[in-house]
Amino acid sequence: MISKLIPDAYYHSIEEIPYTTLYDHQIRLILTDLDNTLISYRKTEPTEELFRWKNQLIQMGFEIILVSNSRKKRVEHFAKLLDIPFVKFAKKPLKFGLKKAIKSASFKVSKEEILVLGDQLMTDVFAAKRMNLKVFLIQAIDSKTEVWTTRMNRKLEMHFLKKIRKKYPKLYEERLKEYAEGPHDRTEM
């Protein structure tokens, strides 16, 4: 099971991801988490940077779908403002939400064409890996705003990170060390 908690890569922010390379490698659909991956929970509107990010990716030929575990109106609100489709109450790490999003894509998409983005091992990475999808772990924007379920997941994360370090030292070093041992979110930097 713990191999399913190892992301394909770790990035400090969504802006750092090499989208051109991904496009060259046939990635076409991006399924992204909302809170603390794209935007701080403190924000009620998308930032200028987020609009720019989205526009740039759409222009490059990617399709983006929000997949959030949140049940709040907030998901819909952001999706509307950004003009992208969404799945809320996705129940990650269950496959349900990601599957629903894939089905709703505007084209028939194969697994090799999908990239999942998220800031949590226990939900985003685990859900993606259970479906054998490529997933990048993103440093949380502002972990102080995390809800209680997320705070519980963070404790679980620490437990599994130690196991991964023992069993897969090389992968841990490459993809998780910085995440595990660095500042937990960007506001702490």
Ligand SMILES: [Mg+2]
């Ligand atoms: Mg999140």
